[in-house]
Amino acid sequence: MRDVLVLYYSTHGATRQLAQLIARGIESVPGAQARLRTVPRISTVCEAVEATIPDSGAPYVELADLTECIAVALGSPTRFGNMAAPLKYFLDGTVNDWLSGTLAGKPACVFTSTGSMHGGNETTLLSMMLPLLHHGMVIVGTPYTEPLLSTTTSGGTPYGPSHIAGPESRLPISEAEKQLAILQGRRLAEIALKLAVPR
Template sequence: MSDILVLYYSRHGAVRQMAHLVARGVEQVPGVQARIRTVPSVSPVCEAVEAPVPESGAPYVELADLEQCIGLALGSPTRFGNMAAPLKHFLDETSGLWLRGALAGKPAAVFTSTGSLHGGQETTLISMMLPLLHHGMVLLGIPYTEPDLLNTDTGGTPYGASHVAGPANNRPVSEAERRLCLALGKRLAETAVKLAR
């Protein structure tokens, strides 16, 4: 069984919910399983500030998770049109993998959640893509052959799955957003299997 790493940071739970939906999409593909991981919060001076093992939820990611996976789904809430600092802090620590080309040729996809409809979803998705491009990963989006991408009035972009959580961060993932998360996970797994051959 091959692993797709679904790596995320979530503060209010929306990105965590999306990660589990992407993982369900991954597991629609035979021979592939999702490995869900997260990153710890960081202090204002960018040091991990949580216990080495989370009290609940997904385990914290290790560099070995990136090396062992055949594909990566990366998720973060939006922070002023950019990925959240805890995820960026982790990615900044992957230069050893970059030097060895450990991620080159592996497929990757991204997903995000914002408080408002025009809250920087696409720039956040692109900000997550940039380090993946430096690693030589093959980036995947969501094609417009997915009907929900054309019809959604909530989240959903060709750059990756997205969700509008609302100003109080309590709006549930819509049906269209859910289907786009599933579609992204399935597309990532199908591509990873083809590239792994």
């Protein structure tokens, strides 16, 4: 089995649910398994605000996860059209991986959740692609050959899966959003296995 890293930050749980759906898609591909990881919250006053091990959910990511996995799915809620600070903080700490080319040639996809239909889903997805491109990763989007992309009235973009959570983050993930996330996970795993260097 080859691992695909599903790395996310989630505040109200919607991005975590998308991560779990993407993981389901990854694990539908023979030979692939999802490795779910998250990042801790950060503080503007530089004091510890999280335990070293999360109380529940996915473990915190370690730099070794980047080396050991054959692909990365990266998810964040939208923050003013950009990724959330905790995820950006982790990515800012991957300079040594950039210098050594740890991620070069590996496929990656991105996903997000936001409070409104025009709340910056696509710009957030694009902002997450930038560090991945600097790492030399191969970006895997959602092609329009997937009919759901043209018919969804909720989230879903060619840049990656998305969810519209509503202003109070209470809207459930729609059926179209679920299916697009699962399909994205499957697509990422299939491409990752084709590109992976044999062990």
